[in-house]
Amino acid sequence: MPPDDPSGSSIADPGSTAARVAVNAVARLPAYVLRVPSGPYRSLNPLTRFVIAIASAAVAFGVRGWTGPLAVLVLTAALALYAGVARSLRRFVLATIPIVVSILLVNSFLYPGATDVVLRVGPLAATGTGVTVALQATLRVVAFALSVALFSLTTATDDFLADLERRGAGRRLTFIIGSAIGTIPAMASRVTEIVEAQRARGLDTEGSVRRRIRGIVPLAGPMVFGVLSEVEERTVALEARAFSAPARRTVMRVLPDDGVQRALRWLVGLGSLILVAASIAGRFPLP
Protein backbone atom coordinates (compact mmCIF):
# COMPACT_ATOMS: atom_id res chain seq x y z
CA MET A 1 0.00 0.00 0.00
CA PRO A 2 1.47 3.38 -0.94
CA PRO A 3 2.36 5.65 1.95
CA ASP A 4 0.03 8.55 2.66
CA ASP A 5 1.16 11.86 1.30
CA PRO A 6 0.91 14.33 4.17
CA SER A 7 -0.26 16.98 1.75
CA GLY A 8 -3.41 14.97 1.27
CA SER A 9 -2.98 13.36 -2.15
CA SER A 10 -2.05 9.75 -2.61
CA ILE A 11 1.41 8.85 -3.86
CA ALA A 12 1.38 6.45 -6.78
CA ASP A 13 4.95 5.25 -6.48
CA PRO A 14 6.14 4.45 -2.95
CA GLY A 15 9.75 4.58 -4.10
CA SER A 16 9.42 7.99 -5.71
CA THR A 17 11.17 11.11 -4.44
CA ALA A 18 7.83 12.59 -3.37
CA ALA A 19 7.09 9.51 -1.29
CA ARG A 20 10.49 9.59 0.36
CA VAL A 21 10.14 13.30 1.15
CA ALA A 22 6.68 12.70 2.64
CA VAL A 23 7.91 9.85 4.81
CA ASN A 24 10.93 11.90 5.91
CA ALA A 25 8.66 14.79 6.80
CA VAL A 26 6.41 12.64 8.98
CA ALA A 27 9.51 11.17 10.63
CA ARG A 28 10.58 14.72 11.56
CA LEU A 29 7.34 15.34 13.46
CA PRO A 30 7.80 15.05 17.21
CA ALA A 31 5.90 12.36 19.12
CA TYR A 32 3.76 14.99 20.86
CA VAL A 33 2.45 16.05 17.47
CA LEU A 34 1.98 12.56 16.06
CA ARG A 35 0.18 11.39 19.22
CA VAL A 36 -0.01 7.73 18.24
CA PRO A 37 -3.25 6.38 19.74
CA SER A 38 -3.02 3.68 22.38
CA GLY A 39 -5.30 0.66 22.62
CA PRO A 40 -7.44 -1.01 19.97
CA TYR A 41 -10.57 1.14 20.33
CA ARG A 42 -8.68 4.43 20.38
CA SER A 43 -6.71 3.21 17.37
CA LEU A 44 -9.89 3.13 15.31
CA ASN A 45 -10.16 6.03 12.90
CA PRO A 46 -12.02 8.98 14.52
CA LEU A 47 -14.66 8.84 11.81
CA THR A 48 -15.35 5.19 12.64
CA ARG A 49 -15.84 6.11 16.30
CA PHE A 50 -18.03 9.03 15.24
CA VAL A 51 -20.24 6.78 13.10
CA ILE A 52 -20.57 4.33 15.98
CA ALA A 53 -21.62 7.18 18.30
CA ILE A 54 -24.15 8.60 15.86
CA ALA A 55 -25.56 5.16 15.03
CA SER A 56 -25.86 4.32 18.75
CA ALA A 57 -27.65 7.58 19.44
CA ALA A 58 -30.00 6.99 16.51
CA VAL A 59 -30.85 3.46 17.67
CA ALA A 60 -31.28 4.61 21.29
CA PHE A 61 -33.86 7.18 20.25
CA GLY A 62 -35.28 5.70 17.08
CA VAL A 63 -35.98 2.06 17.90
CA ARG A 64 -39.21 1.58 19.79
CA GLY A 65 -39.51 -0.38 23.01
CA TRP A 66 -36.81 -1.43 25.47
CA THR A 67 -34.52 -3.29 23.10
CA GLY A 68 -32.97 -0.30 21.29
CA PRO A 69 -31.81 1.76 24.27
CA LEU A 70 -30.87 -1.32 26.29
CA ALA A 71 -28.77 -2.73 23.46
CA VAL A 72 -27.01 0.62 23.07
CA LEU A 73 -26.38 0.83 26.81
CA VAL A 74 -24.86 -2.65 26.89
CA LEU A 75 -22.80 -2.05 23.75
CA THR A 76 -21.55 1.34 24.95
CA ALA A 77 -20.67 -0.02 28.38
CA ALA A 78 -18.78 -2.91 26.76
CA LEU A 79 -16.90 -0.55 24.43
CA ALA A 80 -16.11 1.78 27.33
CA LEU A 81 -14.67 -1.12 29.31
CA TYR A 82 -12.70 -2.20 26.23
CA ALA A 83 -11.40 1.35 25.72
CA GLY A 84 -10.56 1.74 29.41
CA VAL A 85 -12.82 4.74 30.01
CA ALA A 86 -15.64 3.07 31.97
CA ARG A 87 -14.85 4.99 35.15
CA SER A 88 -14.89 8.31 33.34
CA LEU A 89 -18.38 7.60 32.02
CA ARG A 90 -19.74 8.00 35.56
CA ARG A 91 -19.64 11.76 35.48
CA PHE A 92 -21.60 11.78 32.23
CA VAL A 93 -24.22 9.59 33.87
CA LEU A 94 -24.33 12.03 36.80
CA ALA A 95 -24.74 14.91 34.37
CA THR A 96 -27.98 13.38 33.11
CA ILE A 97 -29.54 13.33 36.61
CA PRO A 98 -31.45 16.65 36.34
CA ILE A 99 -33.03 15.75 33.03
CA VAL A 100 -33.70 12.16 34.16
CA VAL A 101 -35.43 13.37 37.33
CA SER A 102 -37.64 15.71 35.34
CA ILE A 103 -38.47 12.97 32.83
CA LEU A 104 -39.39 10.56 35.62
CA LEU A 105 -41.56 13.06 37.49
CA VAL A 106 -43.36 14.53 34.51
CA ASN A 107 -44.10 11.23 32.78
CA SER A 108 -44.93 9.24 35.92
CA PHE A 109 -47.36 11.80 37.33
CA LEU A 110 -48.58 13.72 34.32
CA TYR A 111 -48.74 11.23 31.47
CA PRO A 112 -51.82 12.21 29.46
CA GLY A 113 -54.69 9.75 29.33
CA ALA A 114 -53.14 7.14 31.64
CA THR A 115 -55.46 5.77 34.34
CA ASP A 116 -53.57 2.78 35.83
CA VAL A 117 -52.60 4.51 39.08
CA VAL A 118 -49.82 2.80 41.04
CA LEU A 119 -49.00 5.52 43.59
CA ARG A 120 -50.67 8.61 45.03
CA VAL A 121 -48.76 11.57 46.46
CA GLY A 122 -51.27 14.13 47.69
CA PRO A 123 -53.28 15.31 44.71
CA LEU A 124 -50.86 13.71 42.22
CA ALA A 125 -51.07 10.14 40.94
CA ALA A 126 -48.32 8.15 39.26
CA THR A 127 -49.55 5.77 36.55
CA GLY A 128 -48.06 2.47 35.40
CA THR A 129 -48.11 3.66 31.78
CA GLY A 130 -46.37 6.88 32.78
CA VAL A 131 -43.69 5.05 34.75
CA THR A 132 -43.02 2.70 31.82
CA VAL A 133 -42.71 5.61 29.39
CA ALA A 134 -40.52 7.49 31.88
CA LEU A 135 -38.16 4.56 32.34
CA GLN A 136 -37.87 4.03 28.58
CA ALA A 137 -37.19 7.73 28.02
CA THR A 138 -34.61 7.65 30.81
CA LEU A 139 -32.88 4.70 29.20
CA ARG A 140 -32.82 6.52 25.86
CA VAL A 141 -31.35 9.69 27.37
CA VAL A 142 -28.68 7.80 29.32
CA ALA A 143 -27.81 5.61 26.32
CA PHE A 144 -27.53 8.69 24.12
CA ALA A 145 -25.38 10.53 26.66
CA LEU A 146 -23.07 7.56 27.08
CA SER A 147 -22.60 6.99 23.37
CA VAL A 148 -21.66 10.65 22.91
CA ALA A 149 -19.47 10.49 26.03
CA LEU A 150 -17.66 7.42 24.74
CA PHE A 151 -16.80 9.28 21.56
CA SER A 152 -15.59 12.40 23.34
CA LEU A 153 -13.58 10.42 25.91
CA THR A 154 -11.77 8.39 23.28
CA THR A 155 -11.35 11.03 20.57
CA ALA A 156 -9.24 14.17 20.80
CA THR A 157 -10.90 17.07 18.97
CA ASP A 158 -7.85 17.71 16.85
CA ASP A 159 -7.72 14.04 15.81
CA PHE A 160 -11.26 14.28 14.54
CA LEU A 161 -10.60 17.58 12.79
CA ALA A 162 -7.33 16.35 11.28
CA ASP A 163 -9.17 13.36 9.86
CA LEU A 164 -12.02 15.48 8.50
CA GLU A 165 -9.48 17.76 6.87
CA ARG A 166 -7.69 14.85 5.27
CA ARG A 167 -11.02 13.74 3.84
CA GLY A 168 -11.41 17.10 2.16
CA ALA A 169 -13.63 18.97 4.63
CA GLY A 170 -13.09 22.70 4.15
CA ARG A 171 -10.73 24.53 6.50
CA ARG A 172 -13.56 26.86 7.49
CA LEU A 173 -15.80 23.98 8.56
CA THR A 174 -13.08 22.30 10.59
CA PHE A 175 -12.02 25.62 12.09
CA ILE A 176 -15.58 26.44 13.12
CA ILE A 177 -16.00 23.02 14.78
CA GLY A 178 -12.60 23.26 16.47
CA SER A 179 -12.99 26.79 17.71
CA ALA A 180 -16.57 26.15 18.86
CA ILE A 181 -15.32 23.28 21.02
CA GLY A 182 -12.36 25.36 22.18
CA THR A 183 -14.63 28.27 22.99
CA ILE A 184 -16.35 26.45 25.85
CA PRO A 185 -13.34 26.40 28.22
CA ALA A 186 -12.32 29.86 26.99
CA MET A 187 -15.77 31.25 27.85
CA ALA A 188 -15.66 29.55 31.25
CA SER A 189 -12.34 31.17 32.07
CA ARG A 190 -13.61 34.53 30.81
CA VAL A 191 -16.65 34.25 33.10
CA THR A 192 -14.33 33.55 36.01
CA GLU A 193 -12.22 36.60 35.13
CA ILE A 194 -15.27 38.86 34.87
CA VAL A 195 -16.75 37.54 38.13
CA GLU A 196 -13.46 38.14 39.93
CA ALA A 197 -13.17 41.62 38.45
CA GLN A 198 -16.75 42.47 39.47
CA ARG A 199 -16.22 41.05 42.94
CA ALA A 200 -13.07 43.15 43.33
CA ARG A 201 -15.32 46.14 42.70
CA GLY A 202 -17.75 45.07 45.38
CA LEU A 203 -20.36 43.07 43.48
CA ASP A 204 -22.01 40.45 45.67
CA THR A 205 -22.32 37.25 43.62
CA GLU A 206 -22.91 34.87 46.50
CA GLY A 207 -25.69 34.37 48.98
CA SER A 208 -29.40 34.24 48.17
CA VAL A 209 -30.82 33.25 44.78
CA ARG A 210 -32.02 36.83 44.26
CA ARG A 211 -28.51 38.16 44.82
CA ARG A 212 -27.06 35.61 42.43
CA ILE A 213 -29.59 36.47 39.74
CA ARG A 214 -28.83 40.16 40.20
CA GLY A 215 -25.16 39.29 39.75
CA ILE A 216 -25.81 37.89 36.26
CA VAL A 217 -26.61 41.30 34.74
CA PRO A 218 -23.17 42.89 35.25
CA LEU A 219 -21.65 39.59 34.14
CA ALA A 220 -23.59 39.27 30.89
CA GLY A 221 -22.73 42.74 29.53
CA PRO A 222 -18.93 42.44 29.53
CA MET A 223 -19.25 38.83 28.40
CA VAL A 224 -21.34 39.62 25.31
CA PHE A 225 -19.44 42.77 24.36
CA GLY A 226 -16.12 41.03 24.93
CA VAL A 227 -17.07 38.19 22.61
CA LEU A 228 -18.34 40.59 19.94
CA SER A 229 -15.19 42.71 20.00
CA GLU A 230 -13.09 39.58 19.74
CA VAL A 231 -14.77 38.52 16.53
CA GLU A 232 -13.11 41.23 14.45
CA GLU A 233 -9.79 40.76 16.24
CA ARG A 234 -9.87 37.05 15.49
CA THR A 235 -10.78 37.64 11.88
CA VAL A 236 -7.79 39.95 11.49
CA ALA A 237 -5.55 37.45 13.26
CA LEU A 238 -6.67 34.59 11.04
CA GLU A 239 -6.24 36.57 7.85
CA ALA A 240 -2.77 37.58 9.05
CA ARG A 241 -1.98 33.88 9.05
CA ALA A 242 -3.16 33.20 5.52
CA PHE A 243 -6.35 31.47 6.61
CA SER A 244 -8.13 32.30 3.36
CA ALA A 245 -5.34 31.00 1.10
CA PRO A 246 -6.84 28.98 -1.75
CA ALA A 247 -4.37 26.07 -1.53
CA ARG A 248 -5.45 22.82 0.05
CA ARG A 249 -4.29 22.91 3.64
CA THR A 250 -1.31 20.71 4.46
CA VAL A 251 -2.31 17.66 6.44
CA MET A 252 0.05 17.10 9.30
CA ARG A 253 -1.26 13.94 10.89
CA VAL A 254 -2.59 10.96 9.02
CA LEU A 255 -4.71 8.79 11.27
CA PRO A 256 -5.08 5.05 10.71
CA ASP A 257 -7.81 3.87 8.38
CA ASP A 258 -8.30 0.80 6.20
CA GLY A 259 -10.82 -1.15 4.15
CA VAL A 260 -12.14 -3.06 7.16
CA GLN A 261 -12.97 0.19 8.96
CA ARG A 262 -14.60 1.65 5.86
CA ALA A 263 -16.78 -1.47 5.60
CA LEU A 264 -17.57 -1.26 9.32
CA ARG A 265 -18.67 2.38 8.97
CA TRP A 266 -21.02 1.55 6.11
CA LEU A 267 -22.37 -1.49 7.92
CA VAL A 268 -23.00 0.35 11.19
CA GLY A 269 -24.35 3.48 9.51
CA LEU A 270 -26.69 1.75 7.07
CA GLY A 271 -27.64 -0.94 9.58
CA SER A 272 -28.75 1.58 12.18
CA LEU A 273 -30.64 3.58 9.56
CA ILE A 274 -32.56 0.50 8.37
CA LEU A 275 -33.23 -0.57 11.95
CA VAL A 276 -34.66 2.81 12.91
CA ALA A 277 -36.71 3.09 9.71
CA ALA A 278 -38.12 -0.42 10.14
CA SER A 279 -38.93 0.21 13.78
CA ILE A 280 -40.70 3.48 13.04
CA ALA A 281 -42.65 1.84 10.21
CA GLY A 282 -43.66 -0.96 12.59
CA ARG A 283 -42.08 -3.66 10.40
CA PHE A 284 -39.60 -4.83 12.99
CA PRO A 285 -41.44 -5.16 16.26
CA LEU A 286 -39.16 -5.51 19.25
CA PRO A 287 -40.05 -5.80 22.93
Add this chain to the structure above:
Amino acid sequence: MTLRLSGVTYRYAGARRNALDGVDLELAPGSVIGVVGPNEAGKSTLCLVASGLAPVVVAGSLGGSVTIDGRETVTMRPHELAQRCGILLQRPEAQLSGTAATVFEELAFGPRNLGLPLLSVVERVEASLATLDIAALADRDPTRLSGGQAQLVALAAILALRPAYLILDEPTSQLDPQGTRLVGDALRRLAAENRSAILVVEHKTALLDRLADRVVLIDEGRIVRGGPTVEVLDDPALAGHGVEPPPRVRVQAALAAAGLDDIGVTDQLLAELAS
Protein backbone atom coordinates in the same frame (compact mmCIF):
# COMPACT_ATOMS: atom_id res chain seq x y z
CA MET B 1 11.43 46.45 -2.86
CA THR B 2 9.83 48.57 -0.16
CA LEU B 3 6.72 49.01 1.87
CA ARG B 4 5.62 52.55 1.20
CA LEU B 5 2.87 54.71 2.66
CA SER B 6 2.23 57.93 0.77
CA GLY B 7 -0.14 60.57 2.11
CA VAL B 8 -2.13 57.93 3.93
CA THR B 9 -5.33 58.79 5.74
CA TYR B 10 -7.53 56.17 7.34
CA ARG B 11 -10.91 56.39 8.95
CA TYR B 12 -12.60 53.40 10.59
CA ALA B 13 -16.12 52.64 9.43
CA GLY B 14 -18.54 54.72 11.49
CA ALA B 15 -15.80 56.91 12.99
CA ARG B 16 -16.06 60.70 12.85
CA ARG B 17 -12.39 61.51 12.48
CA ASN B 18 -9.36 60.07 10.78
CA ALA B 19 -7.24 57.66 12.78
CA LEU B 20 -4.34 58.41 10.42
CA ASP B 21 -3.85 61.69 8.68
CA GLY B 22 -1.30 62.30 5.92
CA VAL B 23 1.21 59.64 6.89
CA ASP B 24 4.30 59.12 4.73
CA LEU B 25 6.62 56.26 5.56
CA GLU B 26 9.05 53.99 3.77
CA LEU B 27 10.27 50.66 5.05
CA ALA B 28 13.21 49.20 3.15
CA PRO B 29 14.71 45.69 3.41
CA GLY B 30 17.07 45.27 6.35
CA SER B 31 15.82 48.38 8.12
CA VAL B 32 14.06 48.73 11.45
CA ILE B 33 11.72 51.64 12.05
CA GLY B 34 10.50 52.26 15.57
CA VAL B 35 7.15 53.93 16.19
CA VAL B 36 6.47 55.78 19.42
CA GLY B 37 3.57 57.89 20.55
CA PRO B 38 0.96 58.28 23.26
CA ASN B 39 -2.12 56.08 23.60
CA GLU B 40 -4.75 56.58 20.89
CA ALA B 41 -2.14 58.22 18.66
CA GLY B 42 -2.87 55.87 15.75
CA LYS B 43 0.03 53.45 16.19
CA SER B 44 -2.07 50.28 15.97
CA THR B 45 -4.00 51.71 13.03
CA LEU B 46 -0.67 52.42 11.33
CA CYS B 47 0.21 48.75 11.80
CA LEU B 48 -3.08 47.55 10.32
CA VAL B 49 -2.83 49.93 7.37
CA ALA B 50 0.85 49.21 6.69
CA SER B 51 0.14 45.47 6.73
CA GLY B 52 -2.70 45.97 4.28
CA LEU B 53 -5.27 44.38 6.60
CA ALA B 54 -7.00 47.76 6.79
CA PRO B 55 -9.10 48.27 4.76
CA VAL B 56 -8.93 44.77 3.19
CA VAL B 57 -10.12 43.04 6.38
CA VAL B 58 -10.81 45.88 8.85
CA ALA B 59 -13.59 48.06 7.47
CA GLY B 60 -12.73 51.69 6.86
CA SER B 61 -11.81 54.19 4.17
CA LEU B 62 -8.23 54.58 3.04
CA GLY B 63 -6.85 57.67 1.37
CA GLY B 64 -3.43 57.94 -0.26
CA SER B 65 -1.47 54.88 -1.21
CA VAL B 66 0.02 51.86 0.55
CA THR B 67 2.23 49.67 -1.60
CA ILE B 68 4.20 46.53 -0.89
CA ASP B 69 6.93 45.92 -3.45
CA GLY B 70 5.14 48.25 -5.81
CA ARG B 71 1.70 46.66 -5.49
CA GLU B 72 -1.18 48.53 -3.89
CA THR B 73 -2.28 46.59 -0.82
CA VAL B 74 -5.96 47.21 -1.64
CA THR B 75 -5.55 45.08 -4.75
CA MET B 76 -4.10 42.15 -2.83
CA ARG B 77 -5.95 39.30 -1.15
CA PRO B 78 -5.41 38.68 2.57
CA HIS B 79 -3.34 35.53 2.08
CA GLU B 80 -1.09 37.34 -0.39
CA LEU B 81 -0.59 40.09 2.16
CA ALA B 82 0.16 37.56 4.90
CA GLN B 83 3.01 36.06 2.92
CA ARG B 84 4.61 39.43 2.27
CA CYS B 85 3.85 41.30 5.44
CA GLY B 86 3.43 39.66 8.84
CA ILE B 87 1.65 41.52 11.59
CA LEU B 88 1.83 40.85 15.31
CA LEU B 89 -1.21 42.22 17.10
CA GLN B 90 -1.21 43.81 20.50
CA ARG B 91 -3.01 40.96 22.25
CA PRO B 92 -1.07 37.77 21.50
CA GLU B 93 -3.75 35.48 22.90
CA ALA B 94 -6.16 36.77 20.26
CA GLN B 95 -3.63 35.95 17.58
CA LEU B 96 -3.44 32.26 18.40
CA SER B 97 -5.66 29.98 16.35
CA GLY B 98 -7.31 28.37 19.36
CA THR B 99 -7.45 25.04 17.54
CA ALA B 100 -3.90 23.75 17.91
CA ALA B 101 -3.10 21.20 20.60
CA THR B 102 0.56 22.18 20.89
CA VAL B 103 2.74 25.22 20.23
CA PHE B 104 4.40 23.25 17.42
CA GLU B 105 1.04 22.88 15.67
CA GLU B 106 0.17 26.49 16.42
CA LEU B 107 3.28 27.61 14.56
CA ALA B 108 2.44 25.23 11.72
CA PHE B 109 -1.02 26.81 11.32
CA GLY B 110 0.07 29.55 8.89
CA PRO B 111 2.42 27.48 6.70
CA ARG B 112 -0.22 24.74 6.53
CA ASN B 113 -2.78 27.29 5.35
CA LEU B 114 -0.45 27.99 2.44
CA GLY B 115 -0.50 24.30 1.55
CA LEU B 116 3.28 23.97 1.78
CA PRO B 117 4.82 20.48 1.71
CA LEU B 118 4.98 19.01 5.19
CA LEU B 119 8.77 19.06 5.24
CA SER B 120 8.77 22.82 4.62
CA VAL B 121 6.17 23.28 7.34
CA VAL B 122 8.30 21.35 9.83
CA GLU B 123 11.45 23.25 8.85
CA ARG B 124 9.73 26.61 9.22
CA VAL B 125 8.34 25.69 12.61
CA GLU B 126 11.71 24.48 13.85
CA ALA B 127 13.44 27.61 12.55
CA SER B 128 10.88 29.92 14.19
CA LEU B 129 11.20 28.09 17.51
CA ALA B 130 14.98 28.41 17.30
CA THR B 131 14.91 32.10 16.33
CA LEU B 132 13.07 33.04 19.50
CA ASP B 133 14.68 30.33 21.62
CA ILE B 134 11.33 28.80 22.57
CA ALA B 135 11.89 25.18 21.57
CA ALA B 136 11.13 24.25 25.18
CA LEU B 137 7.55 25.46 24.66
CA ALA B 138 6.96 23.35 21.54
CA ASP B 139 4.92 20.63 23.26
CA ARG B 140 2.90 23.01 25.45
CA ASP B 141 -0.80 23.76 25.06
CA PRO B 142 -0.95 27.26 23.49
CA THR B 143 -4.00 28.19 25.54
CA ARG B 144 -2.12 27.63 28.79
CA LEU B 145 0.85 29.92 28.26
CA SER B 146 1.75 32.99 30.26
CA GLY B 147 1.27 36.36 28.58
CA GLY B 148 4.95 36.65 27.74
CA GLN B 149 5.15 33.12 26.39
CA ALA B 150 2.03 33.69 24.29
CA GLN B 151 3.65 36.83 22.89
CA LEU B 152 6.75 34.90 21.84
CA VAL B 153 4.64 32.13 20.32
CA ALA B 154 2.48 34.62 18.41
CA LEU B 155 5.64 36.27 17.05
CA ALA B 156 7.12 32.89 16.12
CA ALA B 157 3.87 32.02 14.36
CA ILE B 158 4.25 35.11 12.20
CA LEU B 159 7.92 34.36 11.52
CA ALA B 160 6.89 30.90 10.30
CA LEU B 161 5.18 32.58 7.35
CA ARG B 162 8.56 34.12 6.45
CA PRO B 163 7.28 37.52 5.40
CA ALA B 164 9.76 40.06 4.05
CA TYR B 165 8.10 42.78 6.14
CA LEU B 166 7.28 42.52 9.81
CA ILE B 167 4.83 44.87 11.49
CA LEU B 168 4.97 44.43 15.25
CA ASP B 169 2.52 46.14 17.57
CA GLU B 170 4.15 46.22 21.00
CA PRO B 171 5.88 42.85 20.67
CA THR B 172 7.41 42.98 24.14
CA SER B 173 4.57 44.50 26.16
CA GLN B 174 4.18 41.37 28.30
CA LEU B 175 7.81 40.33 28.39
CA ASP B 176 10.29 40.60 31.21
CA PRO B 177 13.68 42.28 30.58
CA GLN B 178 15.27 39.01 29.50
CA GLY B 179 12.45 38.24 27.06
CA THR B 180 12.59 41.80 25.74
CA ARG B 181 16.31 41.48 25.13
CA LEU B 182 15.76 38.14 23.41
CA VAL B 183 13.15 39.60 21.06
CA GLY B 184 15.37 42.62 20.39
CA ASP B 185 18.31 40.38 19.48
CA ALA B 186 16.14 38.18 17.28
CA LEU B 187 14.70 41.15 15.41
CA ARG B 188 18.14 42.63 14.89
CA ARG B 189 19.33 39.30 13.50
CA LEU B 190 16.32 39.07 11.19
CA ALA B 191 17.01 42.53 9.84
CA ALA B 192 20.74 41.96 9.45
CA GLU B 193 20.83 38.38 8.19
CA ASN B 194 17.48 37.89 6.45
CA ARG B 195 17.15 41.50 5.32
CA SER B 196 13.71 41.61 6.94
CA ALA B 197 12.16 45.05 7.07
CA ILE B 198 10.65 45.71 10.49
CA LEU B 199 8.21 48.32 11.72
CA VAL B 200 7.94 48.06 15.48
CA VAL B 201 5.59 49.97 17.75
CA GLU B 202 7.08 50.13 21.23
CA HIS B 203 6.68 52.00 24.48
CA LYS B 204 10.02 50.60 25.62
CA THR B 205 12.25 53.25 24.07
CA ALA B 206 15.34 51.51 25.47
CA LEU B 207 14.63 48.64 23.08
CA LEU B 208 14.22 50.99 20.13
CA ASP B 209 17.37 52.82 21.14
CA ARG B 210 19.45 49.76 20.36
CA LEU B 211 17.27 48.20 17.67
CA ALA B 212 15.82 50.82 15.35
CA ASP B 213 17.60 52.65 12.55
CA ARG B 214 14.94 55.31 12.51
CA VAL B 215 12.14 56.32 14.83
CA VAL B 216 8.91 58.12 14.06
CA LEU B 217 6.81 59.87 16.66
CA ILE B 218 3.12 59.72 15.93
CA ASP B 219 0.42 61.76 17.63
CA GLU B 220 -3.22 62.31 16.72
CA GLY B 221 -2.75 60.26 13.58
CA ARG B 222 0.12 62.33 12.21
CA ILE B 223 3.85 61.75 12.13
CA VAL B 224 5.09 64.73 14.11
CA ARG B 225 8.77 63.80 14.17
CA GLY B 226 10.88 61.30 12.30
CA GLY B 227 14.56 60.67 11.76
CA PRO B 228 17.56 58.65 12.91
CA THR B 229 16.90 56.93 16.25
CA VAL B 230 19.38 58.97 18.28
CA GLU B 231 18.04 62.27 16.98
CA VAL B 232 14.40 61.46 17.72
CA LEU B 233 14.94 59.78 21.06
CA ASP B 234 17.26 62.56 22.23
CA ASP B 235 14.65 65.18 21.40
CA PRO B 236 13.41 66.77 24.65
CA ALA B 237 10.04 67.31 22.96
CA LEU B 238 9.44 63.54 23.15
CA ALA B 239 8.23 63.69 26.76
CA GLY B 240 5.68 66.32 25.77
CA HIS B 241 4.02 63.68 23.58
CA GLY B 242 3.74 61.21 26.43
CA VAL B 243 6.78 59.17 25.41
CA GLU B 244 9.37 58.33 28.00
CA PRO B 245 12.93 58.79 26.66
CA PRO B 246 15.30 55.85 26.97
CA PRO B 247 17.47 55.50 30.13
CA ARG B 248 20.55 56.82 28.28
CA VAL B 249 18.79 60.09 27.52
CA ARG B 250 17.32 60.37 31.00
CA VAL B 251 20.72 59.86 32.62
CA GLN B 252 22.25 62.50 30.36
CA ALA B 253 19.41 64.87 31.19
CA ALA B 254 19.74 64.19 34.92
CA LEU B 255 23.49 64.78 34.81
CA ALA B 256 22.98 67.98 32.88
CA ALA B 257 20.35 69.16 35.32
CA ALA B 258 22.75 68.54 38.18
CA GLY B 259 25.51 70.39 36.36
CA LEU B 260 27.47 67.15 35.99
CA ASP B 261 27.39 66.85 32.23
CA ASP B 262 31.13 67.35 31.97
CA ILE B 263 32.18 64.52 34.27
CA GLY B 264 33.11 62.34 31.35
CA VAL B 265 30.42 59.70 31.25
CA THR B 266 31.69 57.54 28.47
CA ASP B 267 29.69 56.48 25.47
CA GLN B 268 30.28 52.90 26.55
CA LEU B 269 28.50 53.44 29.85
CA LEU B 270 25.59 55.08 28.09
CA ALA B 271 25.47 52.19 25.66
CA GLU B 272 25.36 49.79 28.62
CA LEU B 273 22.46 51.75 30.03
CA ALA B 274 20.70 51.59 26.69
CA SER B 275 20.98 47.80 26.64
